[in-house]
Amino acid sequence: MNFKKVFASLLTAAMLVGCGASTGGTAGTTTEGGDSEGKVYFLNFKPELDETLQGLAKTYTEKTGVDVKVVTAASGTYSQTLTAEMDKSTKPTLFIIGNQAGVKEWSDYAIDLTGTEIANELNTDAYNLYDESGKLVSIGYCFECYGIIVNPDLLEKAGHSLDEIKNFETLKTVVEDIHSRAAELGFDAFSSSDMDSSSSWRFTGHLANLEYFYEEKAAGKTWTECPAELTGEFVGNYKNLYDLIINNSLTDPKDLATGGHDAENEFKTGQAAFFVNGSWEYAAVSETVPNARMIPYYCGVEGEEKAGLNCGTENCWAVNSKVSEADQKATIDFMVWLVSDPEAAGQMVEQLGVLPYKNAPESKNGFLADAAKYTEDGCYVMDWATNYQPNVDEYRAGLVAALNQYNADQSDANWANVETAFVQGWATQYAAVNN
C-alpha cells in the first residue's frame, strides 16, 4: 500500500514536471518584457553549436531582458522538428533554410529580409538564398569548406610531404604507399568511411559534390536551380577518389555498412593520415593535430592542379513570417547582436569559422585559411552544387544502398548500380519532387 502511494505520487510529480518542461521552456529566464516586447525562438540545426548558443541566449536575456529560447534539433532530424514546431502556437521565430529544396518548402514561412538591419550587416551576398520571385528568403550566417583533411606530420613520418600532392596521381601514390606500409608505420592512410547515417553524408553529400561541380564547370555555368538531370560525365572521377578512400583505409570496405567506427577519433589519435570532412572539424581536430591542413578533392580531372576547396554554406537564417512583428523585430535584433557584439560574434566565429558580416572578428580556423590561400593562389573554388540534390534524403538513401553493395563486392555490376543511383536517381527524384 505504502509502495503504491509512493509510486502514485512519484508518477504525479513526473507528470507535473513533464508538463512544466514542455510549456515552461524559457519561463524561468523571463525577466521583464513580456509579450509586447517580442520574443526570440531559434530552432538551431547544428548540434555542435548548441552549447554556445544556449550561453549566448542567456547573456542576451540578461543584457536586454528579451526572452530567447534556443532549441536544437537532433542530428538529421531538422526537417521533422521544424515541421512539428511550425504547427505550434509558439513557432520558431528564427530557423534554417539552407538550400534550394528548403526555399521551395519553407519560402512561404519566411519574411523578405531585403533591406533589414541584419542584411545590411552582411559583407557579401554570396551565401544568401532567394526564391523565384526574388525574395531574400534566408541569409548566410557563416560559411564552411570541405575537402580532405591531412595530418602533414604523419606524411613526413612516412617519408612524404604535403607539397608532393598536386593532383589525383600524386595523391594516389602517397596514399597507396602509406597503406601498403601501414603495419610498419603504425598508421594507415584514410580513416574509416562508414555508411551509417552519422557518416554517409560525407560521401553521398560532400564527396558527390565533385561530380556536380565539374558538370557545372564543363557547362561553363553555375547552377541557380536544380537541373532536371545530370550528364554523369564525372562519375568516373568520383569513383577514382572513392575507391582510393575505401581501399586504403583502416577499415575493410566490407565492414562499412552498419558503421560503428569513429573516423574523427582515428584521425585525432594519429591512426590515420587522411580524413574526409569539413572546416567545422577544425576545433576538434586541431586539439591533437595542430598542423592539420585541408586539400581539395583531387579526382583525376584535367587541370585539377588549380582546384581549391569546396566552399559554401547550408547555414542560412530565415525569419518566420507567421509570427508577430514584435517577435520578428526582436529576432532580427538578436541576429544583429550575434554577428556584431564583440563577445557574441567572437564565440560564433570560434565555433563556426568565418562569419560573412562587417563587424565580425577574424577567424582562426586553419581549414578556412587553407581555403582562402587556394583562392589567393588563383585556384577555382568548388561551390556547393550538392545543395541542389533533389529530394535529398531519398536520393542519398539510394546512393548509400548502392554504395553498400559496392563496398562488399567491388564488381562492375555493382558500380553500375551506384552510377544509376547517382545519375538516374537524380532525374527520378527531380521528377518525384516536381510532378
Place this chain on the structure above:
Amino acid sequence: MSKYKHKQGKSNASNLKAQIRQWWWLFLLPVVAAFLIGFVWPFIQGIYLSFCSFKTTSDATLIGFGNYGRALSDPTFVHSFWYSALFAVTSLIFINIPAFAVAYALTQDIKFSNLYRTVFFMPNLIGGIVLGYIWSMIFDGILSHYNTSILLNSTYGFWGLIILICWQQIGYMMIIYIAGLQAIPTDMLEAAEIDGATKAQTLFRVIIPNVMPSITICMFLSITNGFKLFDQNLALTAGQPFIMNPDGTTIKTTEMLALNIFNTFYNSNAASRGTAQAKAVLFFILVAAIGLVQLQFTRKREVQQ
C-alpha cells in the same frame, strides 16, 4: 444498538450509491478527456488531412481524393504492404509458439521460475530504436565473417527483423499466456489426470481450449504489432537493400508500411504530406480490418469455463 448501527451503515451505503449515480461522469471525465484529446481528435483531424494539401497541419487546403489516388498508385506502398503482411504472419507464428511453450514450462514446478519470467520479459522494456541498433551490431558482427551484412541481403534483413521482434515480444506474450494458464481450474486438470489423459491430451484437449482467450489477445497483438512495426525497422535496415531499377527508381526491399508512410511524409514534393496522410488512413483501415477478422476467427474457438 447493533441493529441501529447496521441501519446507519446501510443508509450510508445507499447514500454513497446515490452520490455515485449523480457524480459518475466526474470520475469518467479525465479518461474520456484524455481519450478525446489524445485519440479521437487527432484521428478525425488525420482523416480530414488525408483530403488536404498541407505543409503544416494548421495550414491545410482541401483538395479531395487526389491523395488517395497517389497513395494507391505508388508501387512502393503496395510492396511495403505485402512485405508487412508476410512479416506479420511470420512473426505471429514465431512469437506465439515459443511464448506459449515458455509460459507452459514456467507454470510447471521449476525452481526460480519467477526469475526466468523476469528475464524473459526484460527485452520488452528496451526501446525499439535501441534494440535495432544493438541487433544490427550483433548481426553484422557475425555476418562480417562471411563478407556480408544485414543491409546487403533482404533475406537476412527479413529474418533479422523476425529475430529482433521475437526477442522483444516473446516475453510479453509469455506473461499473457502465464495468466491464462494459471486461470485454468485445477479440478479440471485433476479430472483429466484421474481419467488417465496423457500429457499431450491434457495439453490439446484441456489446456489450449481453456487459454483460447489469451491466444486470441496474443494473436491480435502480434499481428497488429507486426503491421505497425516502425522503430525496429528504421534502426535495423531502414529499407536496405534497395533494388535499383534502370530508370533510377528504387524498391526498398525491407521497407514496411509505417516506414513507407514516414518516408513519404518527409519527401520534398508539395503533395507528399497529404499522400502520406492518405496512406496512414488506408493503413488504419487495413490493420483494423485484419485485426477484426482475426478476432472473430479465434473468438469462435474460445470455450466458457
